[in-house]
Amino acid sequence: MTLTEEEVAIVRLVGEFVDREVKPVARELDHTDTYPEKLIEQMKEMGIFGLAVPEPWGEAHVSAQCYAMVTEELARGWMSLAGAMGGHTVVAKLLVAYGTREQQDRYLPRMATGEVRATMALTEPGGGSDLQAMRTTARRDGESYVVNGSKTWITNARRSDLIALLCKTDPAASPAHKGISILLVEKGPGFSLSRDLPKLGYKGVESCELAFDDFRVPTSALLGGEEGHGFAQMMRGLEIGRIQVACRALGVGRAALEDSLRYAQERESFGKPIWQHQSVGNHLADMATKLEAARQLTLHAARRYDSGERADLEAGMAKLFASETAMEVALNAIRVHGGYGYSTEFDVERYFRDAPLMIVGEGTNEIQRNVIARQLIKRHEVRSS
Structure with missing residues (x-):
């Protein structure tokens, strides 16, 4: 599958927005850790927050491949x-795939415009990537759930x-994942933001x-109106989430390359541009190839996702490889820039600080390898005769 003309135009538009x-x-x-209010508003106006929202709730729904390319441009x-x-x-995809019609009608139109922004809450202070070990519970009490955690x-x-x-709507369930559900939460009494984490x-x-x-x-x-499906729902949601993280890594790596x-052509040493020195040229070749x-x-993972088939193996591979590649490319960009690469007056030091997030985010790469191995065995299981 290739991008439609409209999708090509969307990617180009986002690229121009990034440059301008x-x-x-x-x-x-x-450097000032400032929230990009103006840029976020421009992204809303461009329809970027609605790229995962189809009709009748949104107007600019695109393929996962187009979404991947838009994400790379933004991260660049x-x-x-x-x-x-x-x-x-991810939340938009969850609503489209599993939400009740009432939930879809309530949230998706405003999510498409960016009027309502959404996020997901998975990780817990003591749990990390072990989602089944979560301690946040939602106890049924009449027509409400009472959440603690x-x-x-x-x-x-x-x-x-x-x-x-x-969260766990049935903490006693065995296996544990059968007691996990997703609640669509809006802020209110009993909900608090304790602090912003320094990064x-x-x-x-x-x-x-x-x-x-x-x-x-x-x-x-309750997403979908039925308890006990939250873990499977979120695993499907994380497929597009991991493709998105892979694309963030691509954007950071591309900016570093x-x-x-540019620098390797402008900077000279020993009478010639530094790219002509074999050690620097080799770095550039390896960076571009990887x-x-x-x-x-x-993109292979995005195509698999677009086909409707399970893409956890492909998304996991993409997230693993792209994030490790971005880290390597960011480090090599510092090598190419020499001392200037360590200076806050050049952007390469930012790429080097941003790249590790993709290694540990959306499931650490150590966990990611476990996911890949399990899916490989599942798809290539040896049947005993």
């Missing part, structure tokens, strides 16, 4: 902008109006700790 509006201000916004300008729409997209590393939590909360990179957008203390939500907030190619391999792997 994002790149000139990203360094200052990053500033990875935090891609992060600002990542969780939002905490979540951490929740991006955009302060500015999101809707949170897809993964190495990924500046400008907030990552918060959430606390729930006898927080009440109506039973109508583009800066390195980045292109990561891109093709990611």
Whole structure:
């Protein structure tokens, strides 16, 4: 499948927005850890928050391949902008796939315009990637659920109006995943944002700790209206989430490569441009080759997702390879720039601070390898005779 003419135009439009509006201000916004209010508003106007919302609720629904390319463009300008729409997209996909019609009609039209921003709350302070070990519970009480627990590393939590909360509606269920559900949560009494977490990179957008203390939500907030399906629902949602994280990595890596190619032609040493020195030229060749391999792997995962088939293996591979590649490319960009690569007056130090997020985000790469291995065995299981 190739992009439609309209999708090609959308990717081009976002690329032009990045060059014109994002790149000139990203360094200052990053260094001052400033929320990009103006850029987010422009993204709303361009329809970026509605790319995962189909008709009748949205107007600019695109394929996963187009969404991947848009994400790469945003991250090329500033990875935090891609992060600002990542969780939002996962929640939109969850609503489209599993929401009741009432839930879809309530949220999706306003999510498509960006009027309502959404995020997901999975990770807990003591749990990390072990989602089945979560301690946040939702106890049924009449026509409400009473939620108690905490979540951490929740991006955009302060500015999101809707949170897809993964919790245990049946803590005694065995296996544990059968007792997990998703609640569509809006802020209210008993919900608190305890603090914004300080971060190495990924500046400008907030990552918060959430606390729930006898927080009440109506039973109508249960995604799909039936308990016990939340874990499977979120695993499907994380397929597009991991493709998105892979694309963030591609954007960071691409920005690092583009800066390195420019610098290697402008900077001279020993009477010639530094790219002509074999050690520097080899770095550039390896950076470009691995980045292109990561891109093709990611687009393959996006095509698989578009086909409607399970894409957890492909999305996992893309996220793993693209994130590790971005880290390597960012480091090599510093090598190419020499001392200037360590200076905050050049963007390559930002790429180096942003790249590790994709290694640990949306499931660490250590967990990702476990997911890949399980799916490989599942697809290539040896049947005993």
